Amino acid sequence: MAPSSSSKASSELNPRTTHYEFMGPPGALAITIGVPFMTYALYFGCSEQTGGCPPPIDTAVIIESLTSLSFWKSLWDTQATLIYLAWYAFVVAAWFVLPGDWIEGTPLRTGGKKKYKINAFSTGLLTLGITIGVITRYGPQALSFIYDKWVGLVTASILMSVVQAVGCYLISFREGELLALGGNSGNPIYDFYIGRSLNPSIGSLDLKSFNELRPGLILWMLIDVGMACEQAVRRGGKATDSMWLVLAFQSWYVLDALYNEPAIFTTMDITTDGFGFMLAVGDLAWVPFVYSLQARYLVWNQIELGPVNTAAIIAVNLLGYYIFRAANGEKNDFRNGRNPKNLQFMTTERGTKLLTSGWWGRSRHPNYMGDLLMAFAWSLPTGFNTPITYFYVIYFAVLLIHRERRDDEACEKKYGKDWEKYRKLVPYRIIPYVY
DSSP: OOOOHHHHHHHHOOOOOOEEEOOOHHHHHHHHHHHHHHHHHHHHTTTTTTTTSSOOOOHHHHHHHHHHHHHHHOOOOHHHHHHHHHHHHHHHHHHHSOOOEEEEEOOOOTSSSEEEEEEHHHHHHHHHHHHHHHHHHHGGGGGGGHTTTHHHHHHHHHHHHHHHHHHHHHHSSSTTOBBBBOOOOOOOOHHHOOOOOOOOOEETTEEEHHHHHHHHHHHHHHHHHHHHHHHHHTTTTTHHHHHHHHHHHHHHHHHHHHGGGGGGGSSSSTOOOOHHHHHHHIIIIHHHHHHHHHHHHHHOOOOOHHHHHHHHHHHHHHHHHHHHHHHHHHHHHHHHTOTOOOOEEETTSSSSSEESTTTHHOOHHHHHHHHHHHHHHHHGGGGGGOOOGGGGHHHHHHHHHHHHHHHHOOOOOOOOHHHHHHHHSOSSSSSTTTT
């Protein structure tokens, strides 16, 4: 029997994925297991409760714990799960209730454009307002539960990630669903991880963009506040300058991302990647509980930096922020048809214009360089007693290099010889004269 016209249209709109990333299904399975494992490992490997950062290594104790049913039961905390679900319900309610403009994303393969509600910044401000009110009324000890229930909250966030990834994988088989070009391989392990559905939604709520900025990113800031509160309680009401730096740097980064919410709709996460376990566990578990490692470390390693070291670290962070924001500002202006700096560019055969001067003439991803400088500044307040608090910088560098390689490969396919010409004009990938 010949295929129907609707099935032909579906196969043309959603072609089979023929190229694997992350070493295919085995790699996807390894990362699916490995990310939750590493989230727990970074707690048990750098924790007051386990005896240090890292704690004394006793293989016999580790094996005994991993083979003990009581250890696995200890990862679950019903109260922490209910707290996490209440938090997630709060940010969903804020999305619905708080006012916000509706903007259109980039054109889809269907020819249409998806609309997104913009109110992440007001959600962040509302969260901060409530948090400050609670601390003012009940004291910093009101947020100590975040430190005490860390493991249970991690488990709840991972469970939420699994539930959402499974749900999005199942709804990707609905008729008329637009699939991600990289997530339609037919292998369930790989597609579950990489994301099969491009824009899974519940009504007008787009799950991918919602999870990108709200439940995990704002929770990261809230966790940092909780860690500062725990330290303040232990010190009689005053946090260290190192804790204040981490809290200020990371909160500013979060609020800046929330304020510039429209900028995410041109990123690869939104335009290209499907929403599967990769993005779900990254957004909901990895970001809030791994990125806040420095603040958690400083709860019990209370470092006073002094004015000179504090000023030097602030300078590193400000330099990174300036590069990050200036580069993104140039790109966003140019994509929206504005060129206030009269930057040079080349025009491809497709009619696309590529910047070749300004920050984007120095490297093909100058914003990544700013990101890495800020990440380094966030770790500097923890001192140099352990490399574990610099895990984020190392991980982030690997992530950005991989992302840059993915982008370079996609652009090479898209622009062909024009991309070769562009790479000669802008030879450096991230850091000028270095990489």
